[in-house]
Amino acid sequence: TGSVALRGVTKVYGQGGNAVLALDRVSLDVTPGEFVCLVGASGCGKSTLLNLVAGLDRASGGAIELGDGVNPGLMFQEPALFPWLTVEANVEVPLKLRGLPRAERRARVAELLRTVHLADFGRRRPHQLSGGMRQRVALARTLALDTPVLLMDEPFGALDAMTRDILHDELERIWSERGLTVLFVTHNVREAARLADRIILLSSRPGRIIWSTRVDVPRPRR
Numbered sequence: 521t522g523s524v525a526l527r528g529v530t531k532v533y534g535q536g537g538n539a540v541l542a543l544d545r546v547s548l549d550v551t552p553g554e555f556v557c558l559v560g561a562s563g564c565g566k567s568t569l570l571n572l573v574a575g576l577d578r579a580s581g582g583a584i585e586l587g588d589g590v591n592p593g594l595m596f597q598e599p600a601l602f603p604w605l606t607v608e609a610n611v612e613v614p615l616k617l618r619g620l621p622r623a624e625r626r627a628r629v630a631e632l633l634r635t636v637h638l639a640d641f642g643r644r645r646p647h648q649l650s651g652g653m654r655q656r657v658a659l660a661r662t663l664a665l666d667t668p669v670l671l672m673d674e675p676f677g678a679l680d681a682m683t684r685d686i687l688h689d690e691l692e693r694i695w696s697e698r699g700l701t702v703l704f705v706t707h708n709v710r711e712a713a714r715l716a717d718r719i720i721l722l723s724s725r726p727g728r729i730i731w732s733t734r735v736d737v738p739r740p741r742r
């Protein structure tokens with residue numbers, strides 16, 4: 521169910537002389553469990569593509585196909601946590617929205633915090649955590665959606681290199697354990713090579729896929 525397909529997707533922002541063709545007939549098939557990195561210079565349409573798949577915005581043309589009932593989880597460079605809620609309560613939000621009973625919510629939150637190695641930090645508030653820890657909380661909250669599709673827009677772009685390395689390992693573990701489909705935006709080609717099964721390069725004006733490659737370098741898998 522974790523497949524993502526774009527069929528000739530076009531996105532135009534604005535009208536008339538101010539119109540920007542952000543995506544021009546982009547087609548892409550992502551298979552369930554695949555880790556795809558989208559790379560390209562600023563303004564080539566990476567975020568636009570992700571936002572369309574997330575359903576935050578509508579395509580001007582073409583179609584986007586997701587598995588039945590799939591609501592992708594979206595993560596940004598800024599974790600966008602609720603600052604007045606504890607770490608536990610932040611992770612619990614999607615579970616509450618899904619109407620899970622309290623006992624089940626507590627068990628799930630504990631399990632998710634263990635998954636991102638924050639078991640001892642549930643009672644803290646976001647401002648008491650480092651940037652890398654806040655992004656772990658955001659990841660746990662996204663995993664709480666139980667979605668097979670993760671959309672990540674430069675999620676580690678604001679972190680220092682060492683923290684980023686650690687989170688790469690964590691994400692890779694979680695991805696392979698859960699069989700997630702990941703669409704990951706970065707302008708850092710080394711990051712893409714580290715994570716991706718497939719790297720897709722977009723160009724701007726108009727936004728198009730100009731190159732794509734499978735990464736065959738053996739990577740550590742658990």
Ligand code: ADP
Nearest residue numbers: 533534540542561562563564565566567568569
């Ligand atoms: P990237 O994520 O690769 O940096 P974006 O998807 O943000 O690229 O932007 C693609 C193009 O669409 C750029 O030219 C950008 O200026 C334009 N664009 C993005 N969002 C909007 C918007 N809300 N209104 C008008 N133009 C936009």
Ligand code: ADP
Nearest residue numbers: 677679680681682684685706707708709710711
């Ligand atoms: P970009 O210029 O595309 O943003 P980065 O400079 O973020 O790319 O990253 C390029 C490489 O340098 C990456 O492998 C990253 O891990 C490493 N890197 C990034 N920031 C630092 C840093 N502050 N100290 C050491 N290495 C870094």
